[in-house]
Amino acid sequence: MQEILKAALDAAGAAGASFAEARFVQRKSEVHEVKNGKPARAALSADRGLGVRVIVDGCWGFAAISDVTRTATAVKTAKLAVKIARASGLAPSGEPVALAPGNPGHGEYRTPIERDPFKVHIEDKLGLLLEAEKLLQGPELGVTQAFMTLVRKSTWFANSEGTSFDQEITESGAGLAATAVRDGEFQVRSYPNSFRGNFATAGFEYVEGLELAANAERVSAEARQLLDAPQLPPGRRDVILDGGQLALQVHESIGHPIELDRVYGTEAAFAGTSFLTTEKLEGFRYGSEHVNVVADATVPLGLGTFGFDDEGTPAGCVDIIRGGEFKGYISDRESAARLGVESSGAARAMSWNCIPIVRMTNINLLPGNWKFEDLLADTDGGVYMATNRSWSIDDRRLNFQFGTEAAWEIRGGRLGRMYKNPTYTGITPEFWNSCDAVCSRDYWSMWGTPNCGKGQPGQSAHVGHGTAPARFRGVQVGVVK
Amino acid sequence: MIGRDRAEKILDTALSALERAGADEAQVTLSVNDSGLTRFANNYIHQNVHETDSSISLFAALGSRLATSSTNQLDRAGIIAAAKQVVAIAGESAEDPEYPGLVSSPPAQDTSNGFDAKTSRMTPGGRARIVARATKRSIRKGTSASGKVNSGGSEIAIANSAGTVQYCMRSGFGASCTAMIDGAAGSEDWSGTAVGTFKSQLGKFGAQAVRTALKARKPKSVAPGEWTVILSPRAVADMLRFLAHLGFNAQAHIEGRSCLAGRLGTRVVGENITLRDDGLAPEGLPLPFDFEGVARRPLTLIDKGVARELPHSTRTAKKMNAESTGHSFGPASPTGGMPMHLVLEPGEQKLEDMIASVDRGLYVSRFWYTNVAEPTAAVITGMTRDGLFLITRGKLRRAACNMRFTQSVLEALNNVEAVGSELVGVGGDWGAGQTRCPALRIASFRFTGSTGF
Numbered sequence: 001m002q003e004i005l006k007a008a009l010d011a012a013g014a015a016g017a018s019f020a021e022a023r024f025v026q027r028k029s030e031v032h033e034v035k036n037g038k039p040a041r042a043a044l045s046a047d048r049g050l051g052v053r054v055i056v057d058g059c060w061g062f063a064a065i066s067d068v069t070r071t072a073t074a075v076k077t078a079k080l081a082v083k084i085a086r087a088s089g090l091a092p093s094g095e096p097v098a099l100a101p102g103n104p105g106h107g108e109y110r111t112p113i114e115r116d117p118f119k120v121h122i123e124d125k126l127g128l129l130l131e132a133e134k135l136l137q138g139p140e141l142g143v144t145q146a147f148m149t150l151v152r153k154s155t156w157f158a159n160s161e162g163t164s165f166d167q168e169i170t171e172s173g174a175g176l177a178a179t180a181v182r183d184g185e186f187q188v189r190s191y192p193n194s195f196r197g198n199f200a201t202a203g204f205e206y207v208e209g210l211e212l213a214a215n216a217e218r219v220s221a222e223a224r225q226l227l228d229a230p231q232l233p234p235g236r237r238d239v240i241l242d243g244g245q246l247a248l249q250v251h252e253s254i255g256h257p258i259e260l261d262r263v264y265g266t267e268a269a270f271a272g273t274s275f276l277t278t279e280k281l282e283g284f285r286y287g288s289e290h291v292n293v294v295a296d297a298t299v300p301l302g303l304g305t306f307g308f309d310d311e312g313t314p315a316g317c318v319d320i321i322r323g324g325e326f327k328g329y330i331s332d333r334e335s336a337a338r339l340g341v342e343s344s345g346a347a348r349a350m351s352w353n354c355i356p357i358v359r360m361t362n363i364n365l366l367p368g369n370w371k372f373e374d375l376l377a378d379t380d381g382g383v384y385m386a387t388n389r390s391w392s393i394d395d396r397r398l399n400f401q402f403g404t405e406a407a408w409e410i411r412g413g414r415l416g417r418m419y420k421n422p423t424y425t426g427i428t429p430e431f432w433n434s435c436d437a438v439c440s441r442d443y444w445s446m447w448g449t450p451n452c453g454k455g456q457p458g459q460s461a462h463v464g465h466g467t468a469p470a471r472f473r474g475v476q477v478g479v480v481k
Numbered sequence: 482m483i484g485r486d487r488a489e490k491i492l493d494t495a496l497s498a499l500e501r502a503g504a505d506e507a508q509v510t511l512s513v514n515d516s517g518l519t520r521f522a523n524n525y526i527h528q529n530v531h532e533t534d535s536s537i538s539l540f541a542a543l544g545s546r547l548a549t550s551s552t553n554q555l556d557r558a559g560i561i562a563a564a565k566q567v568v569a570i571a572g573e574s575a576e577d578p579e580y581p582g583l584v585s586s587p588p589a590q591d592t593s594n595g596f597d598a599k600t601s602r603m604t605p606g607g608r609a610r611i612v613a614r615a616t617k618r619s620i621r622k623g624t625s626a627s628g629k630v631n632s633g634g635s636e637i638a639i640a641n642s643a644g645t646v647q648y649c650m651r652s653g654f655g656a657s658c659t660a661m662i663d664g665a666a667g668s669e670d671w672s673g674t675a676v677g678t679f680k681s682q683l684g685k686f687g688a689q690a691v692r693t694a695l696k697a698r699k700p701k702s703v704a705p706g707e708w709t710v711i712l713s714p715r716a717v718a719d720m721l722r723f724l725a726h727l728g729f730n731a732q733a734h735i736e737g738r739s740c741l742a743g744r745l746g747t748r749v750v751g752e753n754i755t756l757r758d759d760g761l762a763p764e765g766l767p768l769p770f771d772f773e774g775v776a777r778r779p780l781t782l783i784d785k786g787v788a789r790e791l792p793h794s795t796r797t798a799k800k801m802n803a804e805s806t807g808h809s810f811g812p813a814s815p816t817g818g819m820p821m822h823l824v825l826e827p828g829e830q831k832l833e834d835m836i837a838s839v840d841r842g843l844y845v846s847r848f849w850y851t852n853v854a855e856p857t858a859a860v861i862t863g864m865t866r867d868g869l870f871l872i873t874r875g876k877l878r879r880a881a882c883n884m885r886f887t888q889s890v891l892e893a894l895n896n897v898e899a900v901g902s903e904l905v906g907v908g909g910d911w912g913a914g915q916t917r918c919p920a921l922r923i924a925s926f927r928f929t930g931s932t933g934f
Contacts, residue, residue, distance in 0.1 A: 033815060039575045040815040044566060045551040047536060061605075062530040066553040084529045087519070087605035091613040092620060094525035122573035130575070143736050181737040185857050266522040269627040269659035269668065272849075353532045392852045392885075394864040399885055399932050401862050403854055421855050425885070425930055456629050457518055457530070479862070479887050479929050480855045 005158040007071040008052045011078035013160060017054035017085070019099070020078065021159035023310060024050050024068065025352035030118065032148040034129040037137065040145070042122070049352035050074055052081045058096025061085025064353040100336035100343045103314060104162035109307020111170040112300075113203025117150040120204045128212065132176055135216035140224050142181030147196040148174045148207060149450070151462075153351070155310070163312035171303065171462065172206045173199030173448060176216055180223040187226035187420055189405055191215045193244040194387050199448030199462070200301040222406060225418055232407050232419035234478035238382035239424060240375060240471045245404050246365065247447035247465035248388045253428040254286075254293055255363040255463070257397040258320055258328075259346075260335035262358075271454045272395025275428070276326065278339065284326040287432030290470075292366040293321040295330045297345055302362035302464035303448030304348075310356035313345035320363065324433070332358050350459035357455050362446065364466030368438030372469055375437055377413035379471060384408045384415055385422050401425040401479060423479040431472060439468035482601060482634050483513055483535065485648050491555060492640035495537055498564035500642065504541040504571070506583045508641035508812055510772060511537050515601065516633025516653070519608040524616045524626050529605060539563055540641075540812050541571045545580040547813045581799040583812060585643040589769035589776035590761050596650040597675035601634025603654070608632060615658045615687030622691045628658035628668075632676065637768070641812075645774035653766065653909070654679070659867060660690040664934050665700065665880065667693020668847065668867040670715065672909050674766060693846060693868045700880035702931060703871060709842035709898075710926040711835050711872065714905035717825065718916040719848040720861070721756065722908075724890045725820045727859045729758075729782055731797035732817025740859040740891065741788050748786045750894035753828065756783040758792060758820035760807070765822045765917055766909040770807055772814070777807035782820060792818035822914035828900025835899050835922045837875040843884075843926075844870040844877055854887055862887040862929070885930035896924045 005022040012020035026048040033041035049066035052074070061084035065077045129146035136144035151171040158164040175197015177190045192198040192210060200206045241249060261267055262274040276284070297306055297315035306315050311333050319327040331339065332347035335358060347356035376384070390403030407422035408415035426434075444466060452461040483491075492509045499507035513535045520528040536553035537560065550567035552559055608630040619626030631654070638648040655672040656679070669689040671679055712720070728749075733739035741749060760768050760777040770776050773795055780790040793801070794809030797817045808818030836844065851863030865884050870877045901919030909915035 035815055038577055038579065039547075040577075041813060042548040042570050042574045043550070043813070044548070044570060046563070047534075047551070047553040049534065049553065059526065060529055062528070064530070064532045064534075066534040066536070067555075069556070080531060084517070084531055084605045087609045088526040088529045090606055090609035091521065091526050092524060092616050094523055094527070122570060126573075126575060143738065179736070179738060184737070184742060186738045264523075265625065265627060265661075266527050268522055268625075268661060268666075269629065269657060353534060355528060355530060390852050390854050390862070392850045392854075392862050392864065394883060394885075394932060395849055395866050396932075396934065399864060399883075399930055401854070401885060401887070401930070423854060423887075456520055456528075457516075457532070457631075480860055481927075 001156045004050065004068060004071055004074045005156060008074040008078040009158060009160050011075040012052060012054045012082055015079050015082040017056050017082055019055040019160055020052065022050065022052050023352060024156045026154045027351055028152050030150040032125055032129060034133045034146045036144055037134065039126060050077060051352045052078045053355055054081045054085050055097050056082050056085035057089055059085045059088035059093065060097060061088060062355045097334060098337040099333040102161045102163050103312055107165040107308055107314065110168045111201045113170050115204040117172050117204040118152065132212035132216050135213055136176060136178045136220045138220055140180045140182050141178055141220055142186065143179035145177045146212060149196060149199065157312055159312060165308045165312055167307050169201060169306055170203060171199055172202050172204055173197050174207045174210055174212060176212055176219055178220040178223040180227050182227050185227060187223055189219045189223040190387055191219045193447060194389060194405060199303050199450050200446060201303060201305045202301055226406060226420045229418040229420040232422040232478045236474045237477050238379050238471060238473050239475040239477065240379060240382060240384045240469055242386040242469050243445055243467045244447055245385055245388050246467040246470055248391055249402065250363055250365050250465045250467060251449055252391055252393045253397060253400055255360040258330050259358045260329040260331040260339060263329065264335055264338060270456050275396045275398050280326055285324055285433065286321045286326045286429060287324045288435045289324050290368055290435050290438050291321050291324045291432050294318065294364050294366065295320055295344060295361050296364055297361035299362050299364065299466060301446045303450060304361035304463040309345045309347045310349045311347040313343045316345050318344045330358060330360065332356060348461055350461060354459045359461040360452065360463040362464035362466060365438065367441040367444040367468045370437045370439045372439050372443050375439060375471055376410055379410050382410040383477060384410055398428050400428065421480055422477065424475050424477045425479050426475060434473045435470055436473055437471040439470065444468035482515055482636060488636060488638040488648055492638055494557060495539060495560050495564060496640055496642060498561045499539060499541055499568065502564045502568040504568050505544060506542040506642050508540040508583060509537055511638040513636040516631065517605055517608060518629055518631040519605060519612055520629045521612050521616055522627035524619050526609060526612055539567045541567045542580065543571045545576045545578060546571045546574045547577055547580060548574055549813045579796065581795045583641045583643040584775065584795055586645045586775045589647055592649055592761060592763065592767040592769045594763045595674045595767040597652045597677060600632050600652040600654045600676045603632035603676060611656060611683060611686055614684060618687050619660055619691060624660040624662040624691050624694050626658055626660050626687055631655045639774040641774055647770040647774045649769055656686055658687040658690040660687065660694040662694050663698050665694050665697035666867045667691065667697055672915065673906060697868045697880040700882045703881045705884060705928040705931055707925040707927055709839055710923050711839065711842065711844045712921045712923060713846050714918050714920055715907050716845045716848045717918045717921050718907035719851050720890050720893060721823050721825060721916055721918060723851065723853065723861050724859060725823055727853065727856055729791060729820050730817045731791040731793050731801060734791060735797060735800050740857055745788050747788065749788045750783060750786050750891055751897050752786040753897055753900055754783055754786055754894050755826035757781050757824045758822050759824050760822040760914060764906065766915045768914060771809040772811040773809040775805045775807040775809065780806060780820065792820050794818045823916040825918035827902050827904050827919040829902050830899045832901055832920050835901060835920060836872055836877060838899065839872045840874060842872045843881060844872055859890040860887060861890060882934055883932045884928040886927060887929040888927045893923050893926060898922045898924050
């Protein structure tokens, strides 16, 4: 592999590139789904290829090819990348690309796993899903599903500055969904999260630890109960969000606004910009004193956990919000250089055929001190909202609206009446400043988001969020009529 | 691009490998992609990429035990390894008693007029020169332009053990530009099968975005509530795509999860709405067959307000006693067929006349980040973006601050007061079909939140 990477770098340099990086990526995945008592999907996929990114006369170029059996192909790809970079100069040009300092040297990283998911027998995987899915079935349960997703991504990287790494990331995930149907209405409950479950950088032990079967009957019962539940009425309420919903709230209203490339406008036409302009870097009150957020690419199980980002920057943990005050962005080498800081190590590419762009790693809301039971007891008349169903936010990441699968009224320190179709809406800084309690580490866990979209051509990133249930005061709920 | 002969050789090799590995039934889908995309922001090119890839997706059935596998290692050894693997996985899977079997389909309609060699071979220099037209204009006008120009070609070929062989070549061109100034923005987005389609417009690339951005400065807050709106074709297309997803998935009808379940043959929206799906129209990024190799058939989804036809895969067709319409995502896909080439029948009003007919309302250039809020009633929510304008006494008077809408698509299409006369193609950059639709005037459109920009 090193021979192919070296051939690409040498060819790029000989063609005039002042900087070059070559990345060979090999991916494989396995997806299983059981639906209504029958296997609905058993799908394997594998792909591999080489991407070469160069700077020529201060402009970027990138070319990627899947057929990399010969060094001649790598050379041809590198030359195409140089040609593309030269074409970038045909339009009016901006400042020449400058990069924050790199990290010369060689590194290796492999996700720590106990049980290799690709060595577990298919029958065992299906058996686990079939057992749990069977427990979802019952009256009015029109659709019952169990899912499993296993991914391995291996990367070999080298650049012209002497940085290189080999990396193998393994991901495992699984989940359940029960859909109750009656008279043209349907309601869904999921476990441990919606949209195919939860995901982590881990081996098959993570799937086994989810205890799908132990949670199936509750999930199924709640889906049926939703059919009889009233709709959450509109109004201002104190709201406690569960960890899964809060993870997506963090993702949309903190994770995306802190992407430095958005701040500088390089995603403006597609993903949008950010309200978090650079003068807010010190002193902007993002949230209340209870809001402490880090971008941590080292946390165990995080779907955004790795050894090196796709520019070779070692994984680290950086402050984003401390005591409610905004402290820093996530960045790649280019955006960091523009701000005059080091890269935060957030340059990530979906695969061999994509350039690295600024992506979330694990954007974690750090735990507070509350016991969940105490928080319920302290929130009489409030609403507990659980498991994301819908999300939307404007292109500057200010005005958001979320829906969850279920909500419960909080009365006398307990969860009372259930509500269906719950929604809430708000403005990002107002919302985070209304946070007055975050549960403790005992209730804190990692949530994986395997479908974060950004970039053109589109890239889907795997990112993580650590959260514990938290309370927000006076939130507008019940937006849907 | 590898051509039909080479594609069919790969299909033959893979089908033989699947049969030798023990598959009772087999299907091979070959995808070839050669595409480039030049991206610009802050008035200069900041990302510029090219990708060449070929991959196959293999389907194997052992009786009714099914599995799929994909690989982009297309040498003989890679194909044989993938074939052995998928057959092994199928052997370990459980029976799927609802598997309908593969079908033999006649050759689909030739849509080679959906391929333009010049577009498929467009160089990075050619794309950069188009970008330069937008960025130079933007610099002159004092705005900041961002967007992309993409071009490329693709091939899709399918063969199965029942004797089906299908092949098509497609090309694609897209250009989008967003101009920003003083916190205001405007945008434009073109896509089609050939760059030549836009020959007369290329010199004006970015002009509409710049004009809209300049007009959108100093927006005024308006109150959320129910408004009469003129939705641009881009905004209409967004709504229609959600209606297709929520209302016209046959599998969801079978499972009672569709907002139109049990309502076929009844009036579901206004009589001035006729919605079709046409995957064969050359101007709509055609795809003449589905991923079971079944020839795609044009459908009337809504006829004068009445829900009519559903898109079917072989699997959903069998369950609903119908025939496949060529809308499957593959023989092992649990997802029902979906319409991917929507066409909303145009009306007779020009956009200017529609605006002139509004005493007080809003003109929406575009929706953004739309998502389902309540699927049973087809309620969606999203934001306006890139130009929201207040209409008073028949004229676009001034910019309004962006707002959030939360609205049932079915209710909105029941409140359509006028249908525009011009069909505009929207989207389709990433391999999906294009939605072609006119502007609409809609009464009582519900906005539920506002912004200060």
